[in-house]
Amino acid sequence: MPRKNFWKEWLLNSVALAAGGFLFACGIHMFTEPNNIAMGGATGVALMLHQILPVPMGVLIVLLNLPLFFGSIKLLGREFMIKTVIATVVTSLFIDLTEFLPSFTEDKLLAAIFGGILSGAGLGIIYLRGMATGGSDLLARILLVPFPFISYGQMILLIDTVIVAASAIVFRDFWTVLYSAIVVYLVSTVIDTILGGMDRAKTVQIITAQEEALKQEILTQLHRGVTLLDARGGWSNEEKTLLVVVVRKYELFRLKSIIHQTDPDAFVIVGDANEVLGEGFKDQDPDSL
Numbered sequence: 001m002p003r004k005n006f007w008k009e010w011l012l013n014s015v016a017l018a019a020g021g022f023l024f025a026c027g028i029h030m031f032t033e034p035n036n037i038a039m040g041g042a043t044g045v046a047l048m049l050h051q052i053l054p055v056p057m058g059v060l061i062v063l064l065n066l067p068l069f070f071g072s073i074k075l076l077g078r079e080f081m082i083k084t085v086i087a088t089v090v091t092s093l094f095i096d097l098t099e100f101l102p103s104f105t106e107d108k109l110l111a112a113i114f115g116g117i118l119s120g121a122g123l124g125i126i127y128l129r130g131m132a133t134g135g136s137d138l139l140a141r142i143l144l145v146p147f148p149f150i151s152y153g154q155m156i157l158l159i160d161t162v163i164v165a166a167s168a169i170v171f172r173d174f175w176t177v178l179y180s181a182i183v184v185y186l187v188s189t190v191i192d193t194i195l196g197g198m199d200r201a202k203t204v205q206i207i208t209a210q211e212e213a214l215k216q217e218i219l220t221q222l223h224r225g226v227t228l229l230d231a232r233g234g235w236s237n238e239e240k241t242l243l244v245v246v247v248r249k250y251e252l253f254r255l256k257s258i259i260h261q262t263d264p265d266a267f268v269i270v271g272d273a274n275e276v277l278g279e280g281f282k283d284q285d286p287d288s289l
Contacts, residue, residue, distance in 0.1 A: 016129040017087060021094035024122030028095060031115030033057070034103035038167035038180045039119065039187065040160030041135025042068075048170040058092030065134035072138045075145075080130075084138070087131040091122075112179040116186025123187065124194030136160055160184050201273040202252050204245045206259060207231060208266040211241035217258045218245060224255075246276055 028043070036051075038044040046060035053060070065088050073081045104111055126133060140155040147155070164180040208214055215226045222245075229242040247255050252270070259266050 013083075013129050013131070016125050017090050017131065020122040020125035021091040022098070022122070023118050023125070024091055025094040025098040026101060027115045027118030027120075027122060028057075029098055029101040030104055031111040031118065032183060034105050035108050035111040035115075035179070036167075036171040036173065036176055037108070037112055037115060037183055038164055038171075038176065040156075040163050040184045041133075041137070043135060044160070044163040044167065044180070048167055051170060056096045058094075058096035061092045061095065061134075062089060065138070068134055068138040068142065071142050075141050080132075083131045084134055087126055088134045091126070091133055108179055109182075112182040113186065116183040117190055119183070120187035120190025121194065124191040127191060128194055136163075201246050201248050201276045203271045203273045204247065204252070204255060205269040205271075206243040206245070206266050207240055207268075208243065208259075208263045209240065210263040210266070211243060214243060214259065214262045214266070217262050218243075218255070221258055222247065222251060222255060224251070246273055 028039075028047075031037070032039060033047060033050075038047050042061050042064040045064055046057050049055070049060050050057045069081060069085055104114070123133060132138075136156045136159045139159055143155055143159075144150065150158070164177055164184060167180055168174050168177045206214065211228060215228065218224055218226050224245055224247055227244040229244065231240045231242040232238065233240055245255065256268070259268060
């Protein structure tokens with residue numbers, strides 16, 4: 001890698017790690033920890049142990065991840081593991097160095113919501129730069145070796161469910177399970193939103209006999225590119241043309257109107273595009289994210 005690109009990537013990774021670690025720590029100290037709301041992964045276990053042991057929470061997170069680091073280095077590779085260790089240590093330091101942050105205990109539901117959003121945003125920023133923070137992610141990869149019939153997502157859900165259920169015993173409060181479930185859901189949702197991109201769009205597939213007229217209308221009215229694919233009807237065996245168009249959500253209504261006016265008999269399929277890279281949408285350079 002050229003020296004200039006190396007330092008650029010290092011700077012972007014450092015900024016993302018600092019911002020993500022701080023947001024993650026804010027979510028914990030301001031909302032989840034003071035309300036005894038457990039998260040999934042090593043952080044959730046560390047939060048419960050922190051109630052019993054006089055050990056800083058960040059230190060507990062690192063100690064819990066140590067066996068996972070050694071157990072998964074062959075599965076994930078040396079480079080990714082180094083990034084994961086660094087990210088875990090840095091986020092743990094932020095957790096231990098931000099205990100001065102004010103706590104919100106007036107409403108447990110609001111605490112769960114904002115704790116989940118802040119923590120998810122912090123982790124999402126870190127994951128966006130190709131780093132991870134250990135915990136359920138590493139444990140799931142290890143357990144998939146002896147249990148290959150379980151999917152990766154199901155394994156993480158199972159691990160987090162066990163941790164959240166255990167929090168009810170540690171905190172002696174059944175309702176904490178419900179609040180913890182809200183946090184786990186919001187964390188995963190926010191992470192998916194950040195990784196999938198905020199620039200979501202719609203993919204529209206159109207089967208029409210008026211392909212040339214419809215193509216021109218889309219190009220001139222919407223100024224969107226159109227891809228033409230050859231297709232054949234399975235029942236009629238007729239040769240047809242499939243038009244593929246990607247539009248932003250607010251452009252979908254106009255596109256439907258154009259289709260209806262040009263060919264009312266067209267067959268239209270609309271799907272979600274979580275992220276679109278290229279001309280007219282987001283820059284393809286990952287460092288621009």
